[in-house]
Amino acid sequence: MSARSNPDLSGKVAVVTGATRGAGRAIAVELGAAGATVFVAGRTTRTQQSEIGRSETIEETAELVDAAGGKGIAVRCDLTNPSDVDALAARIDRLDIFIDNAWGGENLVEWGKFWEHDLDKQLHMWRNGVETHLVALHKLMPILIRSDDGLVVEVTDGEDGEAYFVNLSYDAVKSSVRRFGEVLAKDLKDHPNVTAVAATPGFLRSEQMLEGFGVTEANWRDAIEKVPDYALSETPHYLGRGLAHLAADKDRKRFAGQCLSSWKLKREYGFTDLDGSQPDWGHWWDDVVKPRMAGATVNADPEKYR
16 A cells, blocks of 8 residues: 555444544544444433433444445443453454543543542543453454454553643553553564554544533634744544544555554545545644743744644
8 A cells, every 4th residue: 555545444343432432433424434344332312311411323324334335333331341241252253453542531630639620530541441442442352353454452541651631640541551452462462463553633623522612613813913833723524534544454464563643644645634634633733832832932824833
């Protein structure tokens, strides 16, 4: 596959957990656009809403996968419940791509000092954001390792452990998931047919982020006045396209154990976001955000980083 060709995942079977909205939904759609059959796993359906209380459903995601050219299969699955994941696994005869993306912490994040927060919320975040990944891995990895060309991706936040994220509990959740990608690569040493990585988006324009800034995808730039760094934001499809390219890359073993950001994947495969741009949050972070945090005055044109 050349660096800028469209990925071809025809005949591949994928599972995306946490696929109701955000990065999970977009990843499922982009895998479908490349021709994959995608099992869309999440808690909110048209008849049953999760504790998050949002309106997006797994059925909608499966329909978007179909519309993109793949085959979407919606499976309601509470990943904190091992029996639910057993039921999901029982429906899968073959698995080539496993995107371990469960989160469910949207309503649990608090800013500031950990000891000033609601402890039950922080423990719930750990259960939703970490235990779900462990349950899914335990139930689905035995199927994935039977693939001739398998890929498991632990979706997290943050490229490495250098930056401090939000608070102690949030940072611990995302750092743990990032570490899973690294350790899985070691556990798979006797299974050279399967590659394990972690992956992260940049500054995301998910449904919740857009709503939080009081904008939509159509007018997202209006948020830049309040949050200048949002000029380097990206849609969830940006990471989705990167992971579709990764899944189609026969030489992807070179990335085993790494945390691959949307911008690193872009530099490797040359794809664009939905609007044709190529936001590079990593370069912006290094050139602008970090110096600013250190007290420097930095004037940079965001468009040069897109």
